[in-house]
Amino acid sequence: MNKDNIQVPTEIDSEIAIIGCIFLDPNVIFQVADEISPDDFYDARNRLIYRTMVELNRSGSAIDATTVSSYLNQKNVFEQAGGFEYLSKLVDYGYSTENIDTYIDLVLNASLRRNAINTLNNLVQKGYDINVDAFEYIDDVERTVFDLSKRRKVDEFRGIKAVAEAVSQQTIKNAARDGEIIGIDTGYNSVNRITQGFQSGQLIILAARPAMGKSAMAMNLAVNVATHNNNGNATVAIFNLEMSAEQLVERMIACESSIRLNQIKNGRIYKNDWVRFNTSVEKLGKLNLYFDDSSGSTIASIRAKCRKLKANSRLDFVVIDYLQLIESEGKTQIEKVTKITRALKLMARELDCPVLALSQLSRDVEKRDGEKKPIMADLRDSGSIEQDADIVMFLYREDYYNKQSERKGEADLIVAKNRSGATSDGLPFIFTPEFQRFKEKKEEE
Numbered sequence: 001m002n003k004d005n006i007q008v009p010t011e012i013d014s015e016i017a018i019i020g021c022i023f024l025d026p027n028v029i030f031q032v033a034d035e036i037s038p039d040d041f042y043d044a045r046n047r048l049i050y051r052t053m054v055e056l057n058r059s060g061s062a063i064d065a066t067t068v069s070s071y072l073n074q075k076n077v078f079e080q081a082g083g084f085e086y087l088s089k090l091v092d093y094g095y096s097t098e099n100i101d102t103y104i105d106l107v108l109n110a111s112l113r114r115n116a117i118n119t120l121n122n123l124v125q126k127g128y129d130i131n132v133d134a135f136e137y138i139d140d141v142e143r144t145v146f147d148l149s150k151r152r153k154v155d156e157f158r159g160i161k162a163v164a165e166a167v168s169q170q171t172i173k174n175a176a177r178d179g180e181i182i183g184i185d186t187g188y189n190s191v192n193r194i195t196q197g198f199q200s201g202q203l204i205i206l207a208a209r210p211a212m213g214k215s216a217m218a219m220n221l222a223v224n225v226a227t228h229n230n231n232g233n234a235t236v237a238i239f240n241l242e243m244s245a246e247q248l249v250e251r252m253i254a255c256e257s258s259i260r261l262n263q264i265k266n267g268r269i270y271k272n273d274w275v276r277f278n279t280s281v282e283k284l285g286k287l288n289l290y291f292d293d294s295s296g297s298t299i300a301s302i303r304a305k306c307r308k309l310k311a312n313s314r315l316d317f318v319v320i321d322y323l324q325l326i327e328s329e330g331k332t333q334i335e336k337v338t339k340i341t342r343a344l345k346l347m348a349r350e351l352d353c354p355v356l357a358l359s360q361l362s363r364d365v366e367k368r369d370g371e372k373k374p375i376m377a378d379l380r381d382s383g384s385i386e387q388d389a390d391i392v393m394f395l396y397r398e399d400y401y402n403k404q405s406e407r408k409g410e411a412d413l414i415v416a417k418n419r420s421g422a423t424s425d426g427l428p429f430i431f432t433p434e435f436q437r438f439k440e441k442k443e444e445e
Contacts, residue, residue: 008042009113014106015046020095021103022053026063028097029053030307031300035104040111045082048072049090052081060312065091101300119144184234184316184354187224188440190427194415195391198225198317198354202420203345205323205385207359207374208395209366213411214358215243216436217395218319219251221356225317226287234316235288237309239302241325245291249284251436256280260434288313298327299343306351315353320344322358323385338384345388359385361394372401373426376416392417397431410441 018036021028038051052071056063069087072078081087095103123141126132183197198204208214219238226236240248254261257280263269269277292305302320309315320326323344328336341357348355361378374394379385386392394414399405412426428441 009110009117010042011103011106011110012043012046014103014110015041015043015050016090016093017095017103018100018107019046019049019053019090020093021097021100022050022063023065023091024095025097025304026057027301027304027308028100029057029063030304030311031100032104033057036108036111040107042110042114044080045086048077048081049087097301098298184225185228186221187228188221188427190440191413194422194424194427195418196421198356199390199420200352200354201349202354202390203341203348203388204354204356204391204393205359205379205389206356206393206395207361207379207385209361209374209400212395212397212400213431213433213436213438214395215240215248215321216251216255216431216433217413217438218321218356218358219248219436220255220438222289222317222319223252223255223284223287226289229316230314232286233288235290235309235314236317236319237290237292237306237315238319238321239292239294239297240321241293241295241297242321243293245293248291248293252284253277253280254435255437256284258435258437261436262434296327297325299340299347302326303343303347303350306347310351310353315351317353318348318351318355320355320357322360324360341384341388345390366401372396373412373414374416386417389417390419391415396426411438 018028018032022032033054038047038054041047041050049068049072052068052075053063056067056071061067065087069078069084072081123144126140127137181192181197183195183199183202185197186192186195206214206218222236222238226232226234228234238248250264251261253259254264257273257276259269259273259277259280263273264277290309292302294301306315306318323340324333324337326340328339328343344355344357359379361374365372365374365378373396376386376392378394379392392415394416396412396414397410398407398412399409409430409432411429411431413424413429414426415422415424417423430439430441431437432439
């Protein structure tokens, strides 16, 4: 190999692209900072600018051209970072945040190669030293290669002593609780009894055929969690890829006020009901409910927004309606859903909170003769939903299929899978479509 043709591994364009993406959408910093450090940037100007962005984010400051310039000037490194001309170029340059994962991988790959080359070159030079013992040298080589390999994206082993201590502390904490709930209170006694409350890191799937009321159940759960946890200050993030935030809140007001949804939509509210309407709006307005109704959401964008919310305040519960609408790469729908469910499970663990994702069921339910209660095999598009989920629940209404049913207005919440507890063939509920409300059915009812 001609040494004159050897070039240091770099990805300057990708470094610029990452900085440009952060200027375009500061939320991207949460994802980037988790995976690469300022030292991974080869260009000194990019390294300074990115380090500034990371430090601004840690301090809770906004990230834009003004804050970055001001910070660089305070550190007397503005000209070293390229000055006004270079910074303006990065701010104005257009990049797509959809490709951020690719940019990160390219920069990290080049950084790892440079680090390996420099480290191994030092080892080669050391090997020429006649005063170095051969066996000590080999040990040094093995240790150095091992240290390099640790920079790969892998988790460390955890010893049983540390894990056992963590279990002990959690058990002591649970023992001090009142009642059976060790997770977040769902607001439904029957669901709490089966699940012991939704647990941190769980992926919970709520599936049903269209018009069964799964969106209404999800909104009921969201309001319940916000109301019944952390003294009414629990934070819930709601991603709806099908309806606007206004439509979701209309449903919440209908449920809270017992005013028909169609009346709220058309404004034909009876004079005596306006007090209830205004009271419900005021009550809901005090809850920590945050909506994102962006179309074309990806797992990366959902994760970034959740990270930001958690960093700025806290995050207790995430609701996604629904997973088949999340954009993902894949040749088939099955491949896409497989990637989505796996990513949602990892996101739940990373955010350390339960994630509820709604899912469609296949049409096979309608094709069956007789019993039409959904089963695991009815989960649409992929067996990965069943595999990745900690809890799988189905909504079923007999009167949906049989208009003459004696169970008019009744619904069953079927807990088909529960890694942490029992299952159920059907927790009984009363569903009132005009109020978008699910209410537990008591025995006397």
